[in-house]
Amino acid sequence: MGEVLLPLIDSHCHIVFREFDDDLELVAERWRNAGVSALLHACVEPAEIPGIKALADQFPELRYSVGVHPLNPQDWRPNSIDVLREAATADKRVVAIGELGLDLFRATNLLEQLEILTAQLNLAEELQLPVIIHCRDAAAAMLELLEHRRIQGHQLTGVMHCWGGTPAEMESFLEFGLHISFSGTVTFPKAHETHQCARQVPANRYLVETDCPFLAPVPRRGKRNEPAMVRHVAERVAELRGETLEQVCIQTSANAALLFSLPYQAFV
Structure with a gap:
């Protein structure tokens, strides 16, 4: 990784997953050796929250979100919003709501997903927290919802995580005040539209992430x-x-720290 440790923030990871059960301390040693000074751990369903909180206790550079992924509707309960609200207000290390959103690549239950998404967007606005948005093959539906909410006067801050849309879609999400986060897919040779998005996104509006354990970048793809x-x-x-590389590391770390209220200076 090189001898000079430039600051980096992994703005989206899932190290609570079982893939890290056997060697998490070594994984942490490697991220520190690579200059990763802060991590944002995304949550996909409420049952993960105690485990993620324990990781935040173990690794002081970790902050986390609470939320329900669009592909986890079975984990949504009548009291889910209360559970998420309680978790978010009980721990100052909760800095976002999500991973929420829409996924029409693996599912077709749009109305159910919209209901779960809207409830979480309302919670984020109530708590004045940014959102982490998963959006796969659903940009039109997501933009329609965000426009409807904007007309109604709702406020929104957050990030389009693991960006894989078109430049035109990116511009639309940027207009709503959202950031764009690039994952390992930006290293894939055929991800031409993602490459173009990386070229044209404003410097103060993009992040980098791993979405680990998924989407390992070239040269570790697969x-x-x-x-x-x-x-x-x-x-x-x-x-x-x-x-x-120094410009990108410093810029994306500053962007992530500002968006998610991360104590970036404490880690540099």
Whole structure:
């Protein structure tokens, strides 16, 4: 990874997953050696919250979100909003609501997903927290919902995580005030639209992430992903933007720290 440790923030990871059960301390050693000074752990369903909280106790550089993923409707209960609200207000290390959103690639239950999404967006607004949005093959529906909410006067901050849309879609989400986060997919040779998005996204509006254990970047594609590999994402984004790795590391870390109220200076 190199001797000079440039600051990096992995803005979306899932190290609570069982893929890390056997070697998490080694994984943490590698992310620290790679210069990853803060991580944002995304939540996909309420049952994960105690485990993620325990990880935040174990690793002081970790902050986390609480939420229900659009592909986990079976985990939504009548009291889910109360559970999420209680978790978010009980721990100052909860800095976002999500991973929420829409996924029409693996599911077709749009109305059910919209109901769960809307409830969580309302909670984020109530608590004045940013959202982490998963949106796969559902940009039109997501933009329609966000426009409807904007007309009604709702406020929104957050990030389009693991970006894989078109440049035109990106511009629309940017207009709603959202950030764009690039994962290992930006390193894939055929991800041409994602490459173009990385080139044209404003400097103060993008992040980098791993979404580990998924989507390991080139040159580790097909392997288990982990937070240290966010450096490969940053390297590819730097190439695409014609910038130095240092510029991308500093800019994306500052962007993530500002969006999610991360104590970035404490880790640099």
